[in-house]
Amino acid sequence: MSAAEPDPNEEFYRGLRKPSIAAEILSEALPYMQRYDQATVVIKYGGHAMGDAKLAESFARDIVMLEQASVKPVVVHGGGPQIAKLLNRLGIKSEFSGGLRVTDAATVEVVEMVLAGSINKGIVAEINALGGHACGISGKDGNLMIAKKLTRTEIDPDSAIERVVDLGFVGDPEEVNPRIVQVLAENEIIPVVAPLGLARDGTTYNINADTFASALAGALKAKRLLLLTDVAGVLDQNKKLIHRLTVSQARAMIADGTITGGMIPKVEGCISVIKQGVEGVVILDGRVPHAVLLELFTEHGVGTLIERD
Numbered sequence: 001m002s003a004a005e006p007d008p009n010e011e012f013y014r015g016l017r018k019p020s021i022a023a024e025i026l027s028e029a030l031p032y033m034q035r036y037d038q039a040t041v042v043i044k045y046g047g048h049a050m051g052d053a054k055l056a057e058s059f060a061r062d063i064v065m066l067e068q069a070s071v072k073p074v075v076v077h078g079g080g081p082q083i084a085k086l087l088n089r090l091g092i093k094s095e096f097s098g099g100l101r102v103t104d105a106a107t108v109e110v111v112e113m114v115l116a117g118s119i120n121k122g123i124v125a126e127i128n129a130l131g132g133h134a135c136g137i138s139g140k141d142g143n144l145m146i147a148k149k150l151t152r153t154e155i156d157p158d159s160a161i162e163r164v165v166d167l168g169f170v171g172d173p174e175e176v177n178p179r180i181v182q183v184l185a186e187n188e189i190i191p192v193v194a195p196l197g198l199a200r201d202g203t204t205y206n207i208n209a210d211t212f213a214s215a216l217a218g219a220l221k222a223k224r225l226l227l228l229t230d231v232a233g234v235l236d237q238n239k240k241l242i243h244r245l246t247v248s249q250a251r252a253m254i255a256d257g258t259i260t261g262g263m264i265p266k267v268e269g270c271i272s273v274i275k276q277g278v279e280g281v282v283i284l285d286g287r288v289p290h291a292v293l294l295e296l297f298t299e300h301g302v303g304t305l306i307e308r309d
């Protein structure tokens, strides 16, 4: 290199910012791209993570990039805050129990309208506008998710007696028929799935999106399950991020109340998926731009990895 020529390690070189670092990062992706070639990766995109337009675009871009890199992404989305907003406008009260929305007949109608309507089609539009090929479905299509009414019990704090909590039309995955998702993915179409289920008698059920994504990842025998949320990952009692968590540590944190609310179905879903043999189950920060790419294609994972004992 002549003395007059700029150094590629400088801050700027031929208009590129830190070119040697950019090249290194791109090149570092090779083994990861090879690892995930043709692999099914289920990505749960939480309602909180989709609040910001820029972040929504960065998420869609990551999904298109995965498609381009021959990964088979399957997107399952939530929409809790967006459902709450419409319920509020309609004067219907939102109530949660153990991280799940208590869902009466009027609420399930709104849930379906929001999840299978504006949110599902919005994500599809965002991906397709960036050159991807996405198709929006719900768990009701192709009998993807057969659900039954969720039964949950809790200990009454006053009497210490176990009681049944009626959550209304909240569904529990009973049988997953992943063919519709496989047909789309095998034809290079990205399935974008709204977390609704149908009971055998035709009743529509509202399924927590983390629970849905976990059941689907298990049925697809996915290589990875990524749950994107609005916190750094699972936090300990001092609000510090836990990078790795075993199944029994996670269970203990639910039992002692360190994990509460919406984090409960996430962690429970991760535990069930690990039991079904999916490796690499991660709860990660959807507020970090390109969180999906960072997690899959670099050494720098962002979040909490849940692993077997």
Ligand SMILES: Nc1ncnc2c1ncn2[C@@H]1O[C@H](COP(=O)(O)OP(=O)(O)O)[C@@H](O)[C@H]1O
Pocket: 046, 047, 048, 049, 078, 080, 228, 229, 230, 231, 233, 234, 235, 236, 258, 259, 260, 261, 262, 263, 264
């Ligand atoms: N131990 C914990 N670590 C991290 N978050 C927790 C924990 N316990 C409860 N949470 C709550 O869980 C929330 C994430 O769940 P949720 O609101 O359902 O998100 P999403 O819409 O992304 O599914 C966090 O914002 C936090 O308030």
Ligand SMILES: CC(=O)N[C@@H](CCC(=O)OP(=O)(O)O)C(=O)O
Pocket: 045, 046, 047, 048, 077, 078, 079, 080, 081, 083, 099, 100, 101, 111, 170, 171, 195, 206, 207, 208, 209, 210, 262
């Ligand atoms: C039963 C139940 O709680 N269903 C959820 C489904 C959407 C969801 O899970 O959305 P997030 O991932 O954004 O929280 C709900 O009604 O809010």
